[in-house]
Amino acid sequence: xxxxxxxxxxxxxxxxxxxxxxxxxxxxxxxxxxxxxxxxxxxxxxxxxxxxxxxxxxxxxxxxxxxxxxxxxxxxxxxxxxxxxxxxxxxxxxxxxxxxxxxxxxxxxxxxxxxxxxxxxxxxxxxxxxxxxxxxxxxxxxxxxxxxxxxxxxxxxxxxxxxxxxxxxxxxxxxxxxxxxxxxxxxxxxxxxxxxxxxxxxxxxxxxxxxxxxxxxxxxxxxxxxxxxxxxxxxxxxxxxxxxxxxxxxxxxxxxxxxxxxxxxxxxxxxxxxxxxxxxxxxxxxxxxxxxxxxxxxxxxxxxxxxxxxxxxxxxxxxxxxxxxxxxxxxxxxxxxxxxxxxxxxxxxxxxxxxxxxxxxxxxxxxxxxxxxxxxxxxxxxxxxxxxxxxxxxxxxxxxxxxxxxxxxxxxxxxxxxxxxxxxxxxxxxxxxxxxxxxxxxxxxxxxxxxxxxxxxxxxxxxxxxxxxxxxxxxxxxxxxxxxxxxxxxxxxxxxx
Numbered sequence: 001x002x003x004x005x006x007x008x009x010x011x012x013x014x015x016x017x018x019x020x021x022x023x024x025x026x027x028x029x030x031x032x033x034x035x036x037x038x039x040x041x042x043x044x045x046x047x048x049x050x051x052x053x054x055x056x057x058x059x060x061x062x063x064x065x066x067x068x069x070x071x072x073x074x075x076x077x078x079x080x081x082x083x084x085x086x087x088x089x090x091x092x093x094x095x096x097x098x099x100x101x102x103x104x105x106x107x108x109x110x111x112x113x114x115x116x117x118x119x120x121x122x123x124x125x126x127x128x129x130x131x132x133x134x135x136x137x138x139x140x141x142x143x144x145x146x147x148x149x150x151x152x153x154x155x156x157x158x159x160x161x162x163x164x165x166x167x168x169x170x171x172x173x174x175x176x177x178x179x180x181x182x183x184x185x186x187x188x189x190x191x192x193x194x195x196x197x198x199x200x201x202x203x204x205x206x207x208x209x210x211x212x213x214x215x216x217x218x219x220x221x222x223x224x225x226x227x228x229x230x231x232x233x234x235x236x237x238x239x240x241x242x243x244x245x246x247x248x249x250x251x252x253x254x255x256x257x258x259x260x261x262x263x264x265x266x267x268x269x270x271x272x273x274x275x276x277x278x279x280x281x282x283x284x285x286x287x288x289x290x291x292x293x294x295x296x297x298x299x300x301x302x303x304x305x306x307x308x309x310x311x312x313x314x315x316x317x318x319x320x321x322x323x324x325x326x327x328x329x330x331x332x333x334x335x336x337x338x339x340x341x342x343x344x345x346x347x348x349x350x351x352x353x354x355x356x357x358x359x360x361x362x363x364x365x366x367x368x369x370x371x372x373x374x375x376x377x378x379x380x381x382x383x384x385x386x387x388x389x390x391x392x393x394x395x396x397x398x399x400x401x402x403x404x405x406x407x408x409x410x411x412x413x414x415x416x417x418x419x420x421x422x423x424x425x426x427x428x429x430x431x432x433x434x435x436x437x438x439x440x441x442x443x444x445x446x447x448x449x450x451x452x453x454x455x456x457x458x459x460x461x462x463x464x465x466x467x468x469x470x471x472x473x474x475x476x477x478x479x480x481x482x483x484x485x486x487x488x489x490x491x492x493x494x495x496x497x
Contacts, residue, residue: 003358006359006362009362010118010362010365011117013122013365013369014121017121017125017128018104018105018124020124021101024384025097025100025134025139028388029093031089031387031388032387032388032390033392033395033397033398034089034438035141035435036435038137039093039137039143040437041434042078042092042144043142043438043442044434044441044442045058045065046075046078046079047438047441048061048062049076050078050079050087055072056225056229057232058070058075061448064232064233066237069240069241070182071180071182071183071225071241073147073182074146074147078142080095089142092438093140095146096142096147097139097140099147099150100133100138100146103146104124104127106154107153108120108124110157111340111343111344114160115344116347118347118350118351119347122368123339125372125376126342126343126372127339129268129374130269130336131268131383132267132328132332134383136329137332138329145183147182148187149336151175151176152189152190153336154175155172155175155176155194156193156308156312156337158172159194159197159201162204163203166203166207166210169210169211170210173213173215173216173218176194177217178221180218181222181225184241185242189333192315193311196311197307197311200308255326257322259321260317263331264317269339269342272342272371272372273341273345275371276349276364277345279346279367283353298352302345302348305344306341309340315334316334342368346365349364350364393423393488394423397488398443399487400465400485400487400488402439405443407485412446413444413446415446415462416462417444417462417463418452418459418465419432419464419465420453420467420474422467422470423435423436430450430451432448432449432450440465446463453474453477459494460494461494462494463492463493463494464491465490465491466478467489468488468489478492481494481496481497482495
């Protein structure tokens with residue numbers, strides 16, 4: 001009876017936590033402007049591919065894009081999303097949210113199969129406590145990282161499963177290739193982790209046929225894409241992808257070795273790991289009191305069983321530390337690995353208590369869940385529920401584009417459009433920042449053209465969008481031009497009254 005209560009309670013926690021993450025992934029997903037790092041760029045790429053029925057060559061402002069030098073799989077998912085849902089911020093971000101949900105369900109399934117219901121029930125809380133996943137460059141963003149990390153998870157779980165079934169080597173190879181199609185050379189991390197895990201799965205390599213077929217599965221789609229892409233611009237894009245961006249970033253980097261290490265060590269999930277470690281240490285003391293030297297076996301068994309996840313946690317951090325080339329989201333895959341480790345550690349502690357008292361086994365679950373909520377609640381309250389309510393200039397611009405499209409439909413689609421705004425003047429007045437390009441293209445089908453007011457005045461049939469704060473500066477030159485919209489931004493036609 002007690003066991004049934006425990007199982008029902010754990011399943012209820014698991015279901016509730018999964019529903020909570022569904023809310024965190026999809027609620028207000030389309031709210032807030034597409035930011036420059038890098039979702040505005042990617043959404044523009046995807047929209048132009050969608051408009052041109054193109055699945056291979058990414059463009060920006062309808063010219064071949066060598067800044068976003070990544071294979072097109074995640075852009076293709078955005079294109080598919082636009083086709084089904086229509087072009088919007090929500091549709092651009094929707095594939096990433098789906099990738100987050102798939103990642104969650106995959107790891108839960110793995111933990112139920114290979115660990116226990118305790119680990120599976122606590123994992124969603126730990127996952128949700130990694131609040132950067134839900135605020136920047138991951139599951140609620142028009143980015144490559146969600147599906148890259150999904151295939152990373154599939155690849156690592158496949159490695160783990162190879163010792164039980166060597167045929168999982170095929171899934172490992174396929175997932176490696178798919179991860180490459182998301183983020184290019186970053187997928188090398190999966191290969192390096194695989195090399196370090198060979199001592200655990202060396203028996204699977206006795207079949208040369210299996211190894212070759214796995215390698216072919218990894219290479220097939222990337223090679224096919226490279227061949228197809230090279231038909232457009234030779235090796236220019238592929239050189240940028242494989243060599244140019246990586247070499248340039250490493251050569252220009254001024255970061256210290258400790259930057260990714262310190263960021264990871266101060267992450268939410270590391271703090272949860274420390275809390276869990278303390279709980280586990282207390283449990284270990286209890287084991288030692290009751291079992292003597294067996295406590296050492298408990299530790300070594302856990303470390304041996306989780307060797308792969310330890311390597312997965314550490315290698316990406318060390319890799320980017322050595323290269324001294326690091327961006328905030330490069331540690332996300334290590335954070336996912338640590339989430340699994342924490343869940344398995346909590347599960348091991350709970351399993352120990354269950355032997356003595358099934359109800360007591362729920363105590364560590366409740367304790368870690370409560371610690372996770374310390375991070376989750378502020379994220380939901382401030383970042384998710386209030387998304388898009390900050391009155392940001394680009395939020396205002398995005399709303400103006402929606403209003404313009406609702407008023408005029410496609411009457412002005414395809415027109416050259418100039419922009420005068422004070423937002424982040426990287427290149428001076430008249431430059432379209434990518435945060436503005438995305439909504440202008442997606443909602444109004446404008447052609448964003450860099451240029452000053454003089455370019456607008458000499459470009460018959462064009463439009464110009466002017467930040468109201470700049471009206472006094474340009475009033476003399478624009479007086480007499482037809483005002484199409486008067487809102488946060490003024491939109492003028494080249495036609496005169």
